[in-house]
Amino acid sequence: MYSAVAPVYSRPSEGGEGSSEEPPAGPPLSAAQQKLAALKAKLSAARGQNHREVVEEDRRNKIGPEALAKERSKAAYEKMKAEGKIPSDLDRIMHATSETTEAKLKKEERKEKRRAQYGWDVFNSEAQHRGYKKRISRAGDEGRLQEEVDDDGGDPDPLSYGEAPPVPKERLQALVEDMHEAALRRTKWSRRRTFYEDRDVTYINKRNEVYNKKIERAFDPYTAEIRNNLERGTAL
Numbered sequence: 191m192y193s194a195v196a197p198v199y200s201r202p203s204e205g206g207e208g209s210s211e212e213p214p215a216g217p218p219l220s221a222a223q224q225k226l227a228a229l230k231a232k233l234s235a236a237r238g239q240n241h242r243e244v245v246e247e248d249r250r251n252k253i254g255p256e257a258l259a260k261e262r263s264k265a266a267y268e269k270m271k272a273e274g275k276i277p278s279d280l281d282r283i284m285h286a287t288s289e290t291t292e293a294k295l296k297k298e299e300r301k302e303k304r305r306a307q308y309g310w311d312v313f314n315s316e317a318q319h320r321g322y323k324k325r326i327s328r329a330g331d332e333g334r335l336q337e338e339v340d341d342d343g344g345d346p347d348p349l350s351y352g353e354a355p356p357v358p359k360e361r362l363q364a365l366v367e368d369m370h371e372a373a374l375r376r377t378k379w380s381r382r383r384t385f386y387e388d389r390d391v392t393y394i395n396k397r398n399e400v401y402n403k404k405i406e407r408a409f410d411p412y413t414a415e416i417r418n419n420l421e422r423g424t425a426l
Contacts, residue, residue, distance in 0.1 A: 328368060 393399035
């Protein structure tokens with residue numbers, strides 16, 4: 191047992207300022223009390239660490255795996271950049287060799303070929319030019335022949351500069367028919383997807399297949415165990 195000792199305080203001086211002496215400390219702690227205080231400090235630190243981990247885990251679950259991977263990659267990049275392990279763009283260009291540049295160009299060419307093969311780059315400049323040439327070939331040379339007939343070989347009239355010749359109704363009708371055929375082709379066009387025979391067929395048509403995939407993405411994390419139990423016959 192320790193006897194309670196009342197602390198002794200000094201009175202303030204007459205000048206109005208208090209004494210610089212601090213009140214004496216309490217009685218010294220025993221070994222058991224010191225150990226208990228250390229355990230309490232460790233418990234408090236563990237609680238704070240657990241709370242921070244729970245908050246971080248909740249944040250990771252909310253942002254999703256893709257955003258989390260981007261965040262980690264960005265953090266690693268910033269760390270390497272701060273340590274000077276990543277050269278600047280100018281240094282990278284200055285130290286690039288012809289072999290690396292050629293390999294990069296070949297890689298870009300392979301990417302362009304794959305895009306064209308799988309239809310990911312359908313509306314590129316080359317495809318648009320091919321479509322333009324195809325439409326020109328359908329139109330024929332009637333307009334050009336008409337211009338040659340109208341040209342009598344005389345001096346051009348300066349006042350007629352910028353005037354467009356009248357368009358025949360037949361050509362307008364041909365344009366309408368071409369646009370109508372293009373619209374029909376777009377409605378019939380569909381990219382063929384690979385069919386996997388070993389997969390379970392859980393749909394009756396294409397629309398039902400898309401709907402089932404949406405349902406799986408939304409509810410699979412919660413219903414996977416229940417579905418497996420029902421399939422095994424071990425559901426309660």
